[in-house]
Amino acid sequence: MPPVRRLTAILAADVAGYSRLMGADEEGTHERLKAHLRELIEPKIAEHRGRIVKNTGDGFLAEFSSVVDAVRCAVEVQRLMAARNEATPPENRIEFRIGINLGDVIVEEHDIFGDGVNVAARLETLAEPGGICVSRMVRDNVRDKLDYTFEDLGEQQVKNIARPVRSYLVADRAHATAGPVTPSTQPLRLPGRPSLAVLPFQNMSGDPEQEFFADGVAEDITTALSKVRSLFIIASNSAFTFKGKPAAIKDIGRALGVRYVLDGRVRKAGIRVRVTAQLLEAATGAHLWAERYDRKLTDIFAVQDEITECVRAAVQPAVERSERERAARRPPENLDAWESYHRGMWHFSRFDETENQKAQSFFYRAVELDAQFASAYAMLASTYCRAAGYFRLEQKAKNIRHALDYTHASLRIDPTDAAGHTAMAFALMFSGNHADSIAEADLAVSLDPNAAPAYYAQGATRAWGGRPVDAIDPLQTAIRLSPLDPAWSGFMHALARAHYWAGDYEAAIVTARQLRHSAPNIRQVYTTLIAGLGQMGRLDEAGCRAGRRLGAIWRWLSILAIAYVERFP
Numbered sequence: 001m002p003p004v005r006r007l008t009a010i011l012a013a014d015v016a017g018y019s020r021l022m023g024a025d026e027e028g029t030h031e032r033l034k035a036h037l038r039e040l041i042e043p044k045i046a047e048h049r050g051r052i053v054k055n056t057g058d059g060f061l062a063e064f065s066s067v068v069d070a071v072r073c074a075v076e077v078q079r080l081m082a083a084r085n086e087a088t089p090p091e092n093r094i095e096f097r098i099g100i101n102l103g104d105v106i107v108e109e110h111d112i113f114g115d116g117v118n119v120a121a122r123l124e125t126l127a128e129p130g131g132i133c134v135s136r137m138v139r140d141n142v143r144d145k146l147d148y149t150f151e152d153l154g155e156q157q158v159k160n161i162a163r164p165v166r167s168y169l170v171a172d173r174a175h176a177t178a179g180p181v182t183p184s185t186q187p188l189r190l191p192g193r194p195s196l197a198v199l200p201f202q203n204m205s206g207d208p209e210q211e212f213f214a215d216g217v218a219e220d221i222t223t224a225l226s227k228v229r230s231l232f233i234i235a236s237n238s239a240f241t242f243k244g245k246p247a248a249i250k251d252i253g254r255a256l257g258v259r260y261v262l263d264g265r266v267r268k269a270g271i272r273v274r275v276t277a278q279l280l281e282a283a284t285g286a287h288l289w290a291e292r293y294d295r296k297l298t299d300i301f302a303v304q305d306e307i308t309e310c311v312r313a314a315v316q317p318a319v320e321r322s323e324r325e326r327a328a329r330r331p332p333e334n335l336d337a338w339e340s341y342h343r344g345m346w347h348f349s350r351f352d353e354t355e356n357q358k359a360q361s362f363f364y365r366a367v368e369l370d371a372q373f374a375s376a377y378a379m380l381a382s383t384y385c386r387a388a389g390y391f392r393l394e395q396k397a398k399n400i401r402h403a404l405d406y407t408h409a410s411l412r413i414d415p416t417d418a419a420g421h422t423a424m425a426f427a428l429m430f431s432g433n434h435a436d437s438i439a440e441a442d443l444a445v446s447l448d449p450n451a452a453p454a455y456y457a458q459g460a461t462r463a464w465g466g467r468p469v470d471a472i473d474p475l476q477t478a479i480r481l482s483p484l485d486p487a488w489s490g491f492m493h494a495l496a497r498a499h500y501w502a503g504d505y506e507a508a509i510v511t512a513r514q515l516r517h518s519a520p521n522i523r524q525v526y527t528t529l530i531a532g533l534g535q536m537g538r539l540d541e542a543g544c545r546a547g548r549r550l551g552a553i554w555r556w557l558s559i560l561a562i563a564y565v566e567r568f569p
Helices: 018-024 026-047 065-084 115-126 136-142 208-226 235-241 249-256 297-315 337-349 355-371 376-393 393-413 418-430 435-449 454-465 468-481 487-501 506-516 523-535 545-550 552-565
Strands: 005-015 050-055 059-066 096-108 111-113 131-134 148-156 165-172 196-199 260-269 272-281 287-296
Touching: 005 018, 005 115, 018 026, 026 050, 026 059, 026 065, 050 065, 050 111, 050 136, 059 065, 059 115, 065 096, 065 131, 065 136, 065 165, 096 115, 096 136, 111 165, 115 131, 115 148, 115 165, 131 136, 131 355, 136 165, 136 337, 148 506, 165 287, 165 435, 196 208, 196 249, 208 235, 208 260, 208 337, 337 435, 355 376, 376 393, 376 418, 393 418, 418 435, 418 454, 435 454, 454 487, 468 487, 487 506, 487 523, 506 523
Parallel strands: 096 131, 196 260
Antiparallel strands: 005 059, 005 096, 050 059, 096 111, 131 165, 148 165, 260 272, 272 287
16 A cells, blocks of 8 residues: 655754753753743644644654645744743743745654655754745745745755755744844855954953943954955954854854854953953864953053954964055044944944934044044944935935045044045945045955945945946945845845846846845835836736736836936936
8 A cells, every 4th residue: 555645834843052052951951942842832833723743852843734824833933932032041042943845745643754844854954043944835835825025045955855945034024123134144155265253252241331342342353354355354243143142153154154253252340351262163163272361451452463463373374474464553542432432333233313323422422532533433424424325315415514524534534444435435425426436435445355334335336326337246245245234235225226227137136136025124125126127028027916906007117116216327
């Protein structure tokens, strides 16, 4: 008799970092996992007409007769698990990764078998902790029935599955929270140069106020290392997305596309500070180097230089001294100014009008305390650029004037500061002076070849300055240097426009769709997407079901979108 088979929705789940959790607290982890299964997982699966096929030690396998029920159940489980974890320290949280597939399986009394099950298990490994990854068949069956968005990860080659699997991350639109845009976490190819990410240093002082101090130490080390042309350094905006989130070094390396990771701890007491740092190989977690520095606070910049030199030697000992080309940087005389600057950077990283105003106030304080603090003037100018371009369009002229004033102040103090030239490039671009804005952006890149904002400025100024073909490469470089940057949506918006103005409408559509999946509230992306589809004659696709309903009206909207986009350049 042939085996019993049926088409079913398979849900595979496991606990992220289970081995680490068990190593830290075996009995406690086991009891917490059992409580989650008993109190939440099992009732939710039953509520959605599914059944747990088996427990797998660190997870479970379930099946549903309806793929809609399976996805809805998974989203509710992850939403409720997040709520249950709120009061738990990050290092002790149990977070599930879930994969869902629709397939034909062999059924036995206490198990199910087949490629459909194997694919679900592999999809689960692609999900982030607290996330859900589904196959194309699942996405196609639920996309018009549930209010979720699906971020396309492309074709994924997964273990023990001969054919690539088209995979999608699930986002719950109805319960999305405000925050920085998170792009796709596909594995990134290692660059040709030794690549490194400096993670946020842990504050061991017991004083929450010192979080800014610890963040500032890590950020300054990142800046110093980025001056070494032989290294590929991930921007701190991306590295800092792992702050407070326990994650395996291997996963961090995979997400950021780096070979090495530097992390550390800072303990500040009175006038003394202790900084410990360690260099790890991301793929294996192997320790390559570690050191501790005890210094008076007046020596903090000397400490950072020592760490930078040691890391450089550990990552690439064969690099010639002449290749380092480390730009001189003058630290502020006043440590309070330095702390104010890094508080401003913390607020500036949150793309929001209120946060931009808070950042502005801290940068003002920094320059009041240290009138020679070039980087603080540059970032003060950047807040006015952001206000001019995004938040206060009715005061654009006034904000541009302020931006230009503060960039001039920054560059008078330090003409070699890439941040100052980056801010100047954007201020000139917003004022319509495209030739000079392009020149400033090019200079910023030459001064700091690892600065993602400088490459963003180089790409944006070229795109809006009539050179869209030349804009594509620097924008792609910015995205690669900082793949998890809070400003990622800006990078992608500029890249979509550059493709459009270069006449590559298909690339513009693909880029705009990727941005739309991750940042559906950015209105400019729809203009680019509709215009690109209109240029390709694919007007019915421009609005999906909305386009088909509106018919001729949608065609007029497409034409208007094309006209709007083609105002530039």
